[in-house]
Amino acid sequence: MQHVQTIWLTGASRGIGEALVKRFVAGGKQVAITSRNNEALVKVAQPFGNSGQVLCVPADVTDEQELMLAYTHVKEAMGVPDLVVANAGTHINMPASEITFEKCRQLFEINLHGAVATLLAPLPDMMERGSGHLAGVGSLSSYRGLPLAAAYGATKAGLNNFLQSLQFDVETYGISVTAINPGFIKTPLTDLNPYPMPMRISTERAAEYIWNGLAKQKAEIHFPFAFSWACKLLRVLPYPAYHYLVRTITGSKNRRG
Ligand SMILES: NC(=O)c1ccc[n+]([C@@H]2O[C@H](COP(=O)([O-])OP(=O)(O)OC[C@H]3O[C@@H](n4cnc5c(N)ncnc54)[C@H](OP(=O)(O)O)[C@@H]3O)[C@@H](O)[C@H]2O)c1
Numbered sequence: 001m002q003h004v005q006t007i008w009l010t011g012a013s014r015g016i017g018e019a020l021v022k023r024f025v026a027g028g029k030q031v032a033i034t035s036r037n038n039e040a041l042v043k044v045a046q047p048f049g050n051s052g053q054v055l056c057v058p059a060d061v062t063d064e065q066e067l068m069l070a071y072t073h074v075k076e077a078m079g080v081p082d083l084v085v086a087n088a089g090t091h092i093n094m095p096a097s098e099i100t101f102e103k104c105r106q107l108f109e110i111n112l113h114g115a116v117a118t119l120l121a122p123l124p125d126m127m128e129r130g131s132g133h134l135a136g137v138g139s140l141s142s143y144r145g146l147p148l149a150a151a152y153g154a155t156k157a158g159l160n161n162f163l164q165s166l167q168f169d170v171e172t173y174g175i176s177v178t179a180i181n182p183g184f185i186k187t188p189l190t191d192l193n194p195y196p197m198p199m200r201i202s203t204e205r206a207a208e209y210i211w212n213g214l215a216k217q218k219a220e221i222h223f224p225f226a227f228s229w230a231c232k233l234l235r236v237l238p239y240p241a242y243h244y245l246v247r248t249i250t251g252s253k254n255r256r257g
Helices: 015-026 038-048 064-078 101-120 123-129 150-173 203-215 225-235 239-250
Strands: 006-010 030-034 054-056 083-086 132-137 175-182 220-223
Touching: 006 015, 006 064, 006 101, 015 030, 015 038, 015 203, 030 038, 030 064, 038 054, 054 064, 064 101, 083 101, 101 132, 101 150, 123 132, 123 150, 123 175, 132 150, 150 175, 175 203, 203 220, 220 225, 225 239
Parallel strands: 006 030, 006 083, 030 054, 083 132, 132 175, 175 220
Antiparallel strands: none
16 A cells, blocks of 8 residues: 555454554554554554554544544644545444334444545645545445334435545645445454355455455445355345345344344
């Protein structure tokens, strides 16, 4: 990834983020890592000792002030980062009997507002410098509505559209934008899912897909390929066919909860 030396990564304390830290450091990059839990961040950074390659900058991405302070800290320590990856996010399965506005708001604030705030923090500095790379972690579930995921899908669809639009506005400043859309990855988050997760892959494989796509400054990184291309095909089906298939595959028609 020649265009990048320094990276700010959120959601780095476990799961996909933790695997990305390892991949970035193995690739010789300097990484500032953010999540709410500093103790967990320190554990992630520990194997790299005093190399200075990993810097812990705890913050809650839903707290704008805290996030801006974290960005200032990153900038002071390593300069304006070459790449920012807004990865912090979460999921709450919400069957009809459990969906509430409060839970939806929680997902909107972390997955959408938090990601947007992360990506906008360095933007003025990147524009002034005339280079940079902004990436946000969406999901294949952003492509079309899925059972139990009304709020989650909305946050990831919103983030994808934000990134797609931003691309047009910032490219004249030498800034590239990437939407990262994973399928199922084995992490503490998906370990909680009560349904089968086809083609679930390891965080290490996910990090490799992401690394390769970022190196090419792709507009979208989607994986694993067989699953993501199937999702792309589902996206273009007419509603009756799409609804029939999703109901059949997920059994949603017979589920109440
Ligand atoms: N796993 C999958 O199958 C999958 C598929 C598609 C997309 N994704 C997306 O990939 C990203 C990472 O998911 P994951 O599976 O690795 O989840 P995870 O294992 O639960 O890790 C989530 C990370 O986000 C951080 N985080 C959560 N809320 C935060 C907040 N308010 N402020 C700062 N950091 C926060 C967590 O750290 P703290 O708790 O310490 O703050 C943690 O480091 C998410 O955006 C998720 O939606 C995952």
